[in-house]
Amino acid sequence: MKIAIIGGSIAGLSTALRLQNSGHEVSVWERRNPTSSGGFGMLLDQKTLTLLSSLGLRLDPQLQKVTKYEAHDIHSGRVVRRGLDGSFAIQRSTLIDHLKNEIKHHSLNYDFEFTHFEPNSGNNVQRACFSNGHKIDADLFLGADGVRSSVRNLQVPGPDLTPVKTVEVVGMADMNSLPAKSRNTFKKYIHQGKGIAFGIVPCAGDKVIWYFQIDNNKWPQSLGSNHQRNQWLSEELSHWPHQVRRIAMSSRLENTHLWRTTDRDLPLQFHRGNTLLIGDAAHPLLTFTSQGVGSSIEDAVILGDLLDEYESSPHQNLDDCLGEFSAIRKPILEGHLKNGRDLQQRFLGQRPHCIDTYPVSA
Ligand SMILES: Cc1cc2nc3c(=O)[nH]c(=O)nc-3n(C[C@H](O)[C@H](O)[C@H](O)COP(=O)(O)OP(=O)(O)OC[C@H]3O[C@@H](n4cnc5c(N)ncnc54)[C@H](O)[C@@H]3O)c2cc1C
Numbered sequence: 001m002k003i004a005i006i007g008g009s010i011a012g013l014s015t016a017l018r019l020q021n022s023g024h025e026v027s028v029w030e031r032r033n034p035t036s037s038g039g040f041g042m043l044l045d046q047k048t049l050t051l052l053s054s055l056g057l058r059l060d061p062q063l064q065k066v067t068k069y070e071a072h073d074i075h076s077g078r079v080v081r082r083g084l085d086g087s088f089a090i091q092r093s094t095l096i097d098h099l100k101n102e103i104k105h106h107s108l109n110y111d112f113e114f115t116h117f118e119p120n121s122g123n124n125v126q127r128a129c130f131s132n133g134h135k136i137d138a139d140l141f142l143g144a145d146g147v148r149s150s151v152r153n154l155q156v157p158g159p160d161l162t163p164v165k166t167v168e169v170v171g172m173a174d175m176n177s178l179p180a181k182s183r184n185t186f187k188k189y190i191h192q193g194k195g196i197a198f199g200i201v202p203c204a205g206d207k208v209i210w211y212f213q214i215d216n217n218k219w220p221q222s223l224g225s226n227h228q229r230n231q232w233l234s235e236e237l238s239h240w241p242h243q244v245r246r247i248a249m250s251s252r253l254e255n256t257h258l259w260r261t262t263d264r265d266l267p268l269q270f271h272r273g274n275t276l277l278i279g280d281a282a283h284p285l286l287t288f289t290s291q292g293v294g295s296s297i298e299d300a301v302i303l304g305d306l307l308d309e310y311e312s313s314p315h316q317n318l319d320d321c322l323g324e325f326s327a328i329r330k331p332i333l334e335g336h337l338k339n340g341r342d343l344q345q346r347f348l349g350q351r352p353h354c355i356d357t358y359p360v361s362a
Pocket of ligand 1: 006007008009010011012029030031032038039040041042043092112113114115144145146147149150278279280281292293296
């Protein structure tokens with residue numbers, strides 16, 4: 001089958017690889033240039049690693065094992081510790097590069113910004129069109145273009161994104177800013193009731209990812225200009241423990257990234273005609289549960305399996321096959337969505353807040 005994927009990040013690339021492995025004629029269309037993979041890093045669980053290895057990826061040397069979780073309540077000084085089974089951190093650029101290396105070079109197209117579709121008949125699309133005038137025909141179109149997906153807006157709209165209630169300011173520091181005994185520990189410093197927390201995730205490549213999680217209603221400065229936000233963070237950091245200050249100040253605040261976190265209710269179906277949404281375009285998740293990357297890779301594997309079945313059974317039609325994708329994915333995603341919202345409410349103080357159940361998030 002000829003399959004065009006709009007968006008070449010984790011969902012787009014892992015799906016391209018899975019479909020290429022089944023012999024489909026795949027192309028990926030990404031608006032960024034090939035060198036700008038951007039981002040910092042992510043926590044992966046054992047299940048996600050197993051899925052990545054089923055795609056043929058061997059990431060072991062690029063992974064940092066994260067074996068412990070430590071939550072510090074700044075107000076009371078209380079610390080809760082627990083073991084983390086099978087968690088690993090990886091730089092985003094490393095994961096993206098590994099996926100790209102496995103995909104046929106000619107399938108990857110950069111500097112192509114999708115703008116609209118040209119229809120075929122009924123709900124079906126004939127071709128995708130790009131801002132540089134290029135057009136591509138395909139049998140199946142996959143929207144992997146992220147949280148604010150244009151493919152979704154045009155072809156499979158469904159529920160709106162929820163308002164942004166929490167933002168994350170993310171940065172990366174060198175591992176030597178972290179004491180040796182903390183280099184396999186995911187730490188979270190929590191200011192109960194203040195609407196702000198600080199997370200530290202040791203990552204491979206001698207890096208540490210850190211982030212402030214912020215209630216943007218309590219701290220509107222977090223949504224101001226970069227300059228305003230950095231000034232506020234510099235001043236705010238003076239009230240935080242030494243280790244937090246050391247890590248955040250060892251990397252330049254100008255190099256941080258601001259995430260406006262949002263999600264949306266699940267739609268009835270993730271597809272319309274021959275267009276299917278995958279990854280964050282289909283089901284953006286709040287960052288509290290760390291399930292964004294894993295869910296994208298799970299989409300890739302499940303879709304690949306369903307298309308294998310579809311190709312081998314002459315009586316099945318594409319609509320049923322894509323409908324089955326929604327039927328399999330929705331109950332699992334519903335769980336992540338509920339969990340993320342529950343954890344966000346606790347963070348915002350809208351539900352009882354207990355450090356022992358504090359979100360593991362990155
Ligand atoms: C630059 C960047 C950095 C990130 N960094 C981190 C991180 O450090 N830690 C973390 O946990 N998560 C990070 N994420 C989010 C994480 O990748 C996703 O939540 C998750 O992996 C799901 O991925 P996705 O492929 O569905 O969406 P995304 O990763 O958001 O990818 C969507 C892709 O579609 C492309 N795109 C959008 N519109 C168009 C268009 N019109 N035409 C063509 N292409 C288009 C975007 O450029 C992007 O590459 C980052 C995402 C991005 C885009």
